[in-house]
Amino acid sequence: MRLATLADxxxxxxxxxxxxxxxxxxDAGTIAPCLQAxxxxxxxxxxxxxxxxxxxxxxxAEATPLDLDRVRAPLPRAYxxxxxxxxxNHVRLVRRARQAEPPPTLTTDPLVYxxxxxxxxxxxxxLPFGARDYGLDFEGEVCVITGDVPLGVAAGEAxxxxxxxxxxxxxxxxxxxxxxxxxxxxxxxxKPATAFSPFAVTPDELGEAWRDGRAHxxxxxxxxxxxxxxxxxxxxxxxxxxxxxAHVTRTRALAAGTILGSGTVSNQDPARGVSCLAERRAREQxxxxxxxxxxxxxxxxxxxxxxxxxxxxxxxxxxxxxxA
Amino acid sequence: MRLATLADxxxxxxxxxxxxxxxxxxDAGTIAPCLQAxxxxxxxxxxxxxxxxxxxxxxxAEATPLDLDRVRAPLPRAYxxxxxxxxxNHVRLVRRARQAEPPPTLTTDPLVYxxxxxxxxxxxxxLPFGARDYGLDFEGEVCVITGDVPLGVAAGEAxxxxxxxxxxxxxxxxxxxxxxxxxxxxxxxxKPATAFSPFAVTPDELGEAWRDGRAHxxxxxxxxxxxxxxxxxxxxxxxxxxxxxAHVTRTRALAAGTILGSGTVSNQDPARGVSCLAERRAREQxxxxxxxxxxxxxxxxxxxxxxxxxxxxxxxxxxxxxxA
Numbered sequence: 001m002r003l004a005t006l007a008d009x010x011x012x013x014x015x016x017x018x019x020x021x022x023x024x025x026x027d028a029g030t031i032a033p034c035l036q037a038x039x040x041x042x043x044x045x046x047x048x049x050x051x052x053x054x055x056x057x058x059x060x061a062e063a064t065p066l067d068l069d070r071v072r073a074p075l076p077r078a079y080x081x082x083x084x085x086x087x088x089n090h091v092r093l094v095r096r097a098r099q100a101e102p103p104p105t106l107t108t109d110p111l112v113y114x115x116x117x118x119x120x121x122x123x124x125x126x127l128p129f130g131a132r133d134y135g136l137d138f139e140g141e142v143c144v145i146t147g148d149v150p151l152g153v154a155a156g157e158a159x160x161x162x163x164x165x166x167x168x169x170x171x172x173x174x175x176x177x178x179x180x181x182x183x184x185x186x187x188x189x190x191k192p193a194t195a196f197s198p199f200a201v202t203p204d205e206l207g208e209a210w211r212d213g214r215a216h217x218x219x220x221x222x223x224x225x226x227x228x229x230x231x232x233x234x235x236x237x238x239x240x241x242x243x244x245x246a247h248v249t250r251t252r253a254l255a256a257g258t259i260l261g262s263g264t265v266s267n268q269d270p271a272r273g274v275s276c277l278a279e280r281r282a283r284e285q286x287x288x289x290x291x292x293x294x295x296x297x298x299x300x301x302x303x304x305x306x307x308x309x310x311x312x313x314x315x316x317x318x319x320x321x322x323x324a
Numbered sequence: 325m326r327l328a329t330l331a332d333x334x335x336x337x338x339x340x341x342x343x344x345x346x347x348x349x350x351d352a353g354t355i356a357p358c359l360q361a362x363x364x365x366x367x368x369x370x371x372x373x374x375x376x377x378x379x380x381x382x383x384x385a386e387a388t389p390l391d392l393d394r395v396r397a398p399l400p401r402a403y404x405x406x407x408x409x410x411x412x413n414h415v416r417l418v419r420r421a422r423q424a425e426p427p428p429t430l431t432t433d434p435l436v437y438x439x440x441x442x443x444x445x446x447x448x449x450x451l452p453f454g455a456r457d458y459g460l461d462f463e464g465e466v467c468v469i470t471g472d473v474p475l476g477v478a479a480g481e482a483x484x485x486x487x488x489x490x491x492x493x494x495x496x497x498x499x500x501x502x503x504x505x506x507x508x509x510x511x512x513x514x515k516p517a518t519a520f521s522p523f524a525v526t527p528d529e530l531g532e533a534w535r536d537g538r539a540h541x542x543x544x545x546x547x548x549x550x551x552x553x554x555x556x557x558x559x560x561x562x563x564x565x566x567x568x569x570a571h572v573t574r575t576r577a578l579a580a581g582t583i584l585g586s587g588t589v590s591n592q593d594p595a596r597g598v599s600c601l602a603e604r605r606a607r608e609q610x611x612x613x614x615x616x617x618x619x620x621x622x623x624x625x626x627x628x629x630x631x632x633x634x635x636x637x638x639x640x641x642x643x644x645x646x647x648a
Binding site: 011077078080082085109111112113114115116117118119128130134151152173176181184186188189190191192193247250251254256 | 335364401402403404406409427429433435436437438439440441442443452454455458475476497500503505506507508509510511512513514515516517571572574575576577578579580581582
């Protein structure tokens, strides 16, 4: 089942079930007005949403053509947005480029940060360039959206709290980050609003690609129509979503509707490319002694997508342009 | 006007208006079912809530005795919880005790962190000790709750977005924090769920004490019934709430219902005491070469309150016990 949130003038948008071919939707607002409301009482809402999806695919429910320009983030505002950094190749490359050591606990203690979740961008929303050149960059990621997760959940129990998966563009302002991290309290101004894919999908939509708490999918990132990265999101995710959930619930519980990101998808093989410019610049720094690729400029276009097991554009595509 | 959120079995609780003497409330659920809903359409809800408060104080609305054990956090789940560290005395003391320098931008660039906001504690909720001795500590703080705040708001324009004020106990696990901050991504497991005062109050309730974007109130913190701190929350708040709002909206907008904390209230005069144990331990470290005060233990009781201009317990009291 694939769900989307349609703009209707409200803060949370209106819940819709997406047809299998992605070309049409059925209004689901009578089951739950918005996605948060569905996740709040998932046990009751899920079977009804699935029945609607079946009816839609069978031509038994009213279908409306889907206009992706009307689709918002699955959760236009969320109670938590937590982002990991589970692809260690990314951490190692970026630190090596600035001649810093990765933390000694890199392989045993997950890196996560708490992001702002009150204003989340839709898949077609513009990426604001900012008041100055802050080093605007994208990061292609896979995310899970959880139900209520109790304090201290074990990794082996964590995945049953995963309700949905989606993609994110974890937007970063690279030139603001070093000074901010030097203050010691983590990211804030260096991380503007994050953007999300049009569809949030149930794990069964991934088939065998959802295993070991990882999405074994190919994530494709394009910059101005040219493939920047065509990456395997599964094998090199060192900490699985189960590991990340165990870590982030070590000292507190999570509310239903929490979004947890994988961190920038990254592969060791340079031929795979990158899902963020910082990593390409890090490779250039290591190889040539200086970065050559500029950060995003006004007018640039960023596309992020992942094909499902049957080749469909599983989450819809994030497709954003940088605006002044 | 003072508002409270009563437990009713729902995720967000039920909105209530509190009588002037704090002993009774009027149900406000027909105006807005919960506080978030009121803040979402404040222009419409505020005058109706104020009319109800007036009727309640005049004995013209149905009054129900207020049971503080039924009161939850004003926002039991919020879209953002952002915490500053605006009392520089606290930063300087804690860093001096561990022989570290404060950041060079201490006086010009506010320290803030993004906290978890999906599960927030009520004023009487127990403080879980944790699986081990993690160095459990309290932090007495003043907070504002905002409406929608646009990207890049100027400090001079920021305060008109403040809807309500409340107090917080920003719970910290001191022994987890050094290793976590060393990883460079800020706080996560070192900051379990934060607790809030029973009442969220409109700025006019503070009278002249709300000026220059600061709450010029006396914050009283008791540990096991003994005053640990009796602090001036106004003059030593280096960055005002206006400054903090300008900082946190530098690269993104805030959603209605964002909670922004002042950071641990701290005064230079040691006779004022402390609003967290870390600061007392820092003073001991500097004076005696070692901390003598233990962190919180099971059974300890923490109370945080602030008197209003007329001596009333303005926000109600946070009153929590540490449980195993």
